[in-house]
Amino acid sequence: MIKNIDLMNLRAGARIDLEKASAKKEIIPEKAPGADIAQSFKSxxxxxxxxxxAVTQESDKLDRxxxxxxxxxxxxxxxxxxxxxxxxxTALQVRNLAIRAFTSLTQLR
Structure with a gap:
């Protein structure tokens, strides 16, 4: 049950992050430096x-x-x-590291 709630939160957070990234994409010029890298990272x-x-759905199916x-x-x-x-x-650790990196970058300004 807790695993499913965590998964739902992770999915919702990922969806929101992807929507924000898509919204920000409209602001970026067509050929911004590093645009190819950003698109590759997003993909x-x-x-x-x-x-x-897919892994969690397979696990849930086997459980049922x-x-x-x-x-x-x-x-x-x-x-x-x-x-x-x-x-x-692993996904949560990557998310935490990304947040920490973003926070560090914003503090540099």
């Missing part, structure tokens, strides 16, 4: 968030199947849960 983040969602008696492979369920938790923890 990378989108892909990784989608991967995170195990609870319903559709599968008896406890090992597979536990591995999927561990992968899901590791993916969420």
């Amino acid at each position: 990378l983040l989108e892909n990784k968030v989608n991967d995170l969602v 199947d195990f609870e319903a008696g559709k599968t008896e492979d406890v090992h597979q369920v536990m591995v999927a849960a561990a992968k899901s938790q590791l993916a969420i923890d």
Whole structure:
């Protein structure tokens, strides 16, 4: 239950961040220096968030199947849960580092 709430918060936060990034894109000139890198970074983040969602959905599906008696492979369920938790923890650490880096950059001004 807590894992699902954390995942929902992470998904909502990622969606908001992507919307903000899209809104800011309109302000940036067509050929701004580093625009290609920014687009590449945005694509990378989108892909990784989608991967995170896929891993957690697979884990949730295996959990439901195990609870319903559709599968008896406890090992597979536990591995999927561990992968899901590791993916969420990694995403949260990356988010925290990005926030810390942004804060440091804004304090330089």
